[in-house]
Amino acid sequence: MPTIGIADTTFARYNMGAAAIDELKNSISAKLIRVTVPGIKDLPVASKKLLEEQNCDIVIALGMPGKQPQDKICAHEASQGIMMAQLMTNKHIIEVFVHEDEGKDDQELKFLMEQRSREHAQNVVKMLTRPEKMIQEAGTGQREGFADANPL
Template sequence: MPTIGVVDTTFARFNMGKAAVDEIQKHVSVRIIRRTVPGVKDLPVAAKKLIEEEGCDMVVALGMPGSKPTDKVCAHEASTGLIQAQLMTNTHIIEVFVHEDEARDAKELAFLMEQRSREHALNVVKMLFKPEQMIREAGTGQRQGFEDVGPARM
């Protein structure tokens, strides 16, 4: 049975991991291992450990960088770390970040965090179990959390 890792943070203002786990369980029967870390810079090592020590076939890493310039730098560092962990393990780690300043207020932020978490969790399911569906969606302007923009037309 495939194993999916889910790692989220306590810094986020919404339980992104819970939404991702719920969405995965709606679509497939898999083993899910969930971990929670303090912030986005802790995600890379947690994801790598899920792959190397827990045998996860894919990991979804969820977090909410804040809105300050320092938070933007931390998000970039975390993203770079996640990419490095993917290359070191030859395993996909789907990064799901929602920046605090992407939303106008707390209600919109919660909506965006839930939607993006669920939509990327569904991407994990497609990548592992329905790769042909991902191929059909290539170039269609999909957006996780926001309305899809559709393909560009000539």
């Protein structure tokens, strides 16, 4: 049975971790381990600890960068940390960020946070159980949250 880590934040304005967990529970038989940290810059170490100390096979890291210019910098730093943690552990951490300015209003932002969390949870399931499905979807313009783009 695989072990999946879920790392999320208190800064997010929606419970992205709960959405991902609900999707995972409905899609795969796995041990789920959740940790919640204050913000996105805390996600890299939380994810690395899930991989190394809790022996997770994969982690989904969920967070919401704010809309201010400094928040964009923090998101970049967090992404760099997540990439470093992946390279240090040789395991995937699926980064799921929804920037606060991605939605035109709170309703659309909530929808996007829910959908992106669930769709990336499905990516985790595919990566663990059906990697050939990921290959079949290569180049198809898959987008998590909003409508898929058309392939060229």
